[in-house]
Amino acid sequence: MYPLKFKPILKERLWGGTKLKDVLGKAIDSEITGESWELSGVEGAISEVSNGALQGTSINDLIQEQAVTLLGKSVVDRFGKDFPILIKFIDAKQDLSIQLHPNDELARERHNSFGKTEMWYVMDADPGAQLIVGFNKDVEKAEYVKSIETDTLLDLMNYEEVTEGDTFFINTGKIHAIGAGVLLAEIQQTSDITYRVFDFNRKDKSGNLRELHTEMALDAIDYAKKEDFKVNYSKASDSVNTMVDCPYFKTNFLDLANGLNQDVSSRDSFTIYMCVGGEAEIANDWGSTRIKKGETLLIAAESTSISITTNGAKLLEVTI
Missing domain, CATH: 2.60.120.10 (Jelly Rolls)
Structure with missing residues (x-):
């Protein structure tokens, strides 16, 4: 797929x-x-x-x-x-x-x-x-x-x-x-x-x-003052930077200047890419699709590898 x-x-x-x-x-x-x-x-x-x-x-x-x-x-x-x-x-x-x-x-x-x-x-x-x-x-x-x-x-x-x-x-x-x-x-x-x-x-x-x-x-609100909401995350270039890892989703930040190749054969989850800056070509085992700022892409769980080609893109990578 x-x-x-x-x-x-x-x-x-x-x-x-x-x-x-x-x-x-x-x-x-x-x-x-x-x-x-x-x-x-x-x-x-x-x-x-x-x-x-x-x-x-x-x-x-x-x-x-x-x-x-x-x-x-x-x-x-x-x-x-x-x-x-x-x-x-x-x-x-x-x-x-x-x-x-x-x-x-x-x-x-x-x-x-x-x-x-x-x-x-x-x-x-x-x-x-x-x-x-x-x-x-x-x-x-x-x-x-x-x-x-x-x-x-x-x-x-x-x-x-x-x-x-x-x-x-x-x-x-x-x-x-x-x-x-x-x-x-x-x-x-x-x-x-x-x-x-x-x-x-x-x-x-x-x-x-x-x-x-x-x-x-009334019985759904957490009334306590907490400071657990601001996410501090690495923004290292051409790397997978974890932002949030919770029971419902995991989100990584990708700031790519030169692209990225990933082996995802053991992921056992779909992968979503939200493009929040620039544009990129994203390919799996069966094809490739271009994505630009403001667009979203779904990669099937059966994919064994994901290749991202770009001259500059910021992506949110979401999995379960």
Whole structure:
């Protein structure tokens, strides 16, 4: 199975802007496109191959027909025939809502879904742009409830100013929000379960306030102040630099000037490449595909080697 590209699934959002078009070159007419779902097995938003002989085939159909070939035996043993990762590019022209995600146990009990552990890689940020990640002090549950009732939740938030290359790991229960002016790559468990707790009192295009999930969030929030979110990682050139290695995904940073050859015969997992800078030609045992900034590629688990040719590219490499 040759390296596969997929048709982006574009999502208009109240807070979206034009960076997906202006910075990443997506074919978009809308002025409020907030998300490009690059690789998704989420019901209602299933990715389709956009290149080669398999063009038009959905990721789910490929898995049904060739699960072990595509995903790897260890991945199938753990996740069955569900694609376990959701890959996005996100453009926040305005602040996103303050939110959090439940863990696997709570998500399974309430929604028959996985929880959502995720990570962010900042691709572009306006001067002074910020993320909200966690609380700025240990917070009691009653104090949090009072802040919701008195519209003072922002006073409890921890703000992180960001620049290109900053990376954050957002574990379940951690309250967070992407701030205005940030364009980022997001890697997460396959789940669309979000508990929104504050939305800056904004109204949608119909004049309605968006739904909040105040009660459901109460027993899902981690109220402790923690500093476990900023990822410090090596950026050595032409090397595989581990960024995040968690039970749900492993992400490496590749800053390539001269390309890279890897023996992946023992990986037993698919490999995803998100191009966050430059461009490259990526080949496996059955073919090659070109990828440029803002594009995503899937390499099947059956591949024994991966060869990357480039004159300059920055890639996020994601496996299970």
